[in-house]
Amino acid sequence: MVETKRGLIFAYILLVGAPLLGLAGIVAAGQQVRAPALIAGAWTVECRMASGDECPVFPRAITISQAGPRVTVFGNAGQSVAAGTIDGSLLRLELAGAEHSCGEEILVRISGRPHQRRFEGHGVAAEPAACAAIHLRGVQTSRKRTP
């Protein structure tokens, strides 16, 4: 317990100064920490089969909702199309209702600045043919933050 002015100054230095120094250290150390790429919002997507035909698994207009690295892709009518996680600049998506008979998964690379993102990648889908190879390309059209 502090009863002198000097003691109070010492307590102040210890209880205020030390945590402030610690905070400065955290801020410095945290510069190496990376947050997931922000991709939440409205997107226009082009999904092509190996043959060049349009593939039906992805609607052209989608909305992505995001909670940290976890994302959910919704179609126009609000139906869930796919879900996945972001790891660095890679987005790994699993199509809704996938049966995993041939590893149906889409891997896309995210590029661009926040709110002006793009992605492009390949995957395998169960439709229209089993284990069909697809090519996916997307452009973010707007950012939608609030639920």
Next chain:
Amino acid sequence: METFTLLRQIVVILAACMVVCAVLRRSGQPRVVGQMMAGILIGPSFLGAIAPGLSAEVFAPASLGHLSAMSQFGLVVYMLLVGVALDHKEVRTQGHAALLISHVSIVIPFFLGGVLSLYLYPRLGEDSVSFTGFTLFLGAAMSITAFPVLARILTEENLMGTRLGSLTIACAAVDDVTGWCILASILALVNGAHSAFAQSMTVLGVAVYIAVMLFVVKPLAARSEPVVAKLRLGEHSLLTVVICLGLTSALITDWLGIHALFGAFLFGAILPRSGFMRVLPQKLQSFVEASLLPLFFAFTGLRTSIGLVDGAEMWGYWILVMAVAVLAKLGGCLLAARVSGVGWTESLSIGLLMNTRGLMELVILNIGLDAGIISPSLFAIMVMMALSTTFMTTPLLRLVSGARVRHSANAGAVAESVPTAG
């Protein structure tokens, strides 16, 4: 049609607040808890989930613009009142102990918020915000105390005027001022992040603004009473002048790149505490708290989707945020109060009271969401933390302090002069 939609929204919001406040009042909860709960209930988390059609009809996203504007106006006026209610004398008389407790109660949550950021930034952060901005914001959100609701709880528990009451109020007042200054700095940092020039201009602008307010406007306001008397301005005209100047101050801080609320608060804080200023809160407080603040709570509730806190992982984050928030604020205050020579029970009570976050936390969180510093999922987690820490205060305080202290000679007077919803 727009007027009809807006009026219908207001009626629904006020009715929901009235019902929830009445229910929660039975368990001794202050009105702010009821209003916060009502906001969540009419949002997507409850009404949107059980009656999506009704929710979409009454609160269609496209129709929320007017509601948002009204709630922001109410909030600016409310912050003006919070500034007016700031008791400079209380801050001075409690001296060193108040200074130590309040500074520790800010710095330790900031530090622990920083530690938490190291874990949360890669999980709930977004790369559009720097780690520094995210950390400082989380620290500010962890360190905030709801000064007005705290005053209300002290009054209702008959603790106003006791050593505990005076010390806590003084700490909360220092907290309030420091917290808003820190938030202003963070906003300057985040908003000017893309240009060093813009950032330095904001910091310089804010410094000049604060200096003008303290060294020019404050002395002028202190000498304004004879002028007001000479001009024979009635109370209504004076009220209009004060609101106009408060809004102008809010406009300036908004233009400077920090939030309008800071300008309103600072203008209220520098106004003289004599004459008309004594009755100003009574003129505005009831209307603002009963009619305008519920709109802000509702607007916050409409933006809060508890559904985003989905799954064990997200609930785990909430538990973590809660634990850090309570440990940092309650623990920090307890430690500092003990070091200052305050007894265990009083120290614990101070910690519990300072842990109340209330409306102030929601204000800060909304600013963070609007500025893109926090994601909607972290926003939902933090709103739940704000609600929980406010909800737990009164029952825990009663548990700790046992029988109520009957020491309320001036409690009624203080209750009248302090905004209560915060």
